[in-house]
Amino acid sequence: MVEEMKKYKIKVLGICETRRRGVGERVLEEGYVMRYSGVADGRRACGGVAIVIDEETNTRVRSWKAISPRIIRVDLDLEEKISIIQVYGPTEDANVAEKDEFWMQLERETIEAEESRKLVVIGDFNGRIGMDEQVGNGCMGKYGCEVIKNNNGQRLIEYASQHNFLIGNTWFIHKRIHKITFVGEGREAESMIDYILYQGELRYAFRDVKVIRGAELDTDHKLLVADTGFRERKVCRQKAYRRIKHEELRLAENRENIK
Secondary structure (H helix, E strand, C coil), X not given: CHHHHHHCCCCEEEEECCCCECEEEEECHHHCEEEEECECCCCCCCCCXXXXXXXXXXXXXXXXXXXXXXXXXXXXXXCCEEEEEEEECCCCCCCHHHHHHHHHHHHHHHHHHCCCCEEEEEEECCCCECCCHHHHCCXXXXXXXXXXXXXXXXXXXXXXXXXXXXXXXXXXCCCHHHCCCEEECCCCEEECCEEEEEEHHXXXXXXXXXXXXXXXXXXXXXXXXXXXXXXXXXCCCCCCCCCCCHHHHHCHHHHHHCC
């Protein structure tokens, strides 16, 4: 994993299905740090989410929070104050109660984070959003890749629209193979279910969102990456000026000198 991050110059990587128990952080090789949120100790290891950050970017971590085995958040102080939320949504076949719990947790965390930070939400939503940009209320671009929309996809669209997120996968022109994020080996199943969402205020910082098919991560999901470039904050500086010592004009000799 670290080798692939270095190869593709990825500074922050979100992971689903870590299958780790408990909550914690682990230092990997070459200074990379993984923070994870898994199921409680004693339960069967399944699900789980994590965020891996390179050594340099890790110095910008302000705080982090494990919300559930499906949601984790890391706060970064970059040129912008950013919160990255990694998610692993329930499958389309999951019961309604499980889906409702996930979306309520994500909603609460989003509201809390957006009070003081810009937001990026990434991960496997297990949702298919279709291609009709008109139903997105501005959150979808015109470059989707499949016509199917399911219940999870509709929930994703509603969430994005409510919080002024752009669904990054749909805003950049790429071939279909660079948009499909999941390929079920032997089942001829291809879909776009992994997404990178970012608030409209961050549109300037996202130059591209696409799938890299060559990454070797031992998963049936493809590596979805965003090319970003945040602006440096402008520092307001006062203009230099010369102070006129008008009180010196009280002296007669000074008044004579400026005639």
